[in-house]
Amino acid sequence: MSSEAQESRHPQSKTELFLVFTFLALQGFGGVLTVVQRELVERRKWMTKVQFVEEWSVAQVMPGPNVVNLCLMIGGKYFGVAGALAAVGGLICGPLVLVLGLAILFGGVADNAVAQGALKGMGAVAAGLVIATGLKLGTSLPKNPMGLWTAIPFAVISFACVGIFRWPLPWVLLGLGSLACLIAYRALKQLPSRLDAKTSPDQEAS
């Protein structure tokens, strides 16, 4: 398990961070999260799946735009405030120029039937990509200290609360989240050696 983390690589500079996040953001049709997961976890191996889910948990729970939170956390981890700025700058700047250009050129093109059709098709694919990303990250659950058979019901129930019953997200995070954290707390306390549960050997300390 730790060998997976030790192999993880780092961005070499703030410029690299900026460029990588620009590159990610410009591929992000229908959401950037799927691209971030694939590029940073699967291709560049800057972090493991478990680490990615941990960062995403924090980004999701904090207020504000989630993907911005995620990128500033990743950037901040390597180069502090400057890294956070580089990552968020990369995420925002390129797409911002593009989207403003589109707004100026084709303010009303979104009403056109062909464009509507294309958006519908792209949206359908984007939905599938998000679902696949969720399922992929689900393969990190066997490593969860709560144990797989506690973790899976939590994933299924949170899916049902928001996806099927349409309950407001903050309440699901608060209610279900506190219960899960409590169970995880007890599981961690009972664990004979907590090192087994720690999946993120700290990079900065080494």
Added chain:
Amino acid sequence: MSLPLSPQDWFDLFVHFAFLSLMGIGGAITTAPEMHRYLVTEKNWLTDSSFSSSIALAQSAPGPNVLFIALMGWQVGINAGGGLSAGAPAWWLGLLGVVLTMLGIMLPSSILTYKATKWAHVNRDLTSVQAFKSGMAPIVIGLLVSTGWLLSAAHRDFSQDWKIWLVTAVAAGVMLRTSIHMMWLIAAGGILGAAGLL
């Protein structure tokens, strides 16, 4: 439409988005109804259709969805300057709108998130910090799947929409099984849709 904005108005615009930044748990889009109330109903700075098209355009273009807020700020500024045809003054006001709304929506939440992350990093050996990360993991994974699910579930009429569901399912399957570049899948979906097949 020309609606000159006073410095006080610009300040209010910034403050309103800064407030929404701290309210938006689960993403900025969750505060869209409140933005609509403020910008369209209360202040009349945006028309209903430019509000909706800001969201539609940002979602169709690559990049984080939060850019719909930049488009709203741009449109508010352009309207204040007398429309795109008014030339440079309107364009500068448009950029001012972009800067103020984006700083507003990002700055407070970013500072908070940054501080919280630093704190969690310093205290990473505390059982409570580890419990938070482990406990939240299955929940955010479930939420991610539900996000994709909700995007598809907007299409409810199965006799008509089965093709859309099929595209979603195939995209998910291909993404899980292969390492094909996602842009190809998105492009394929766009082509099928543009050809009127969906």
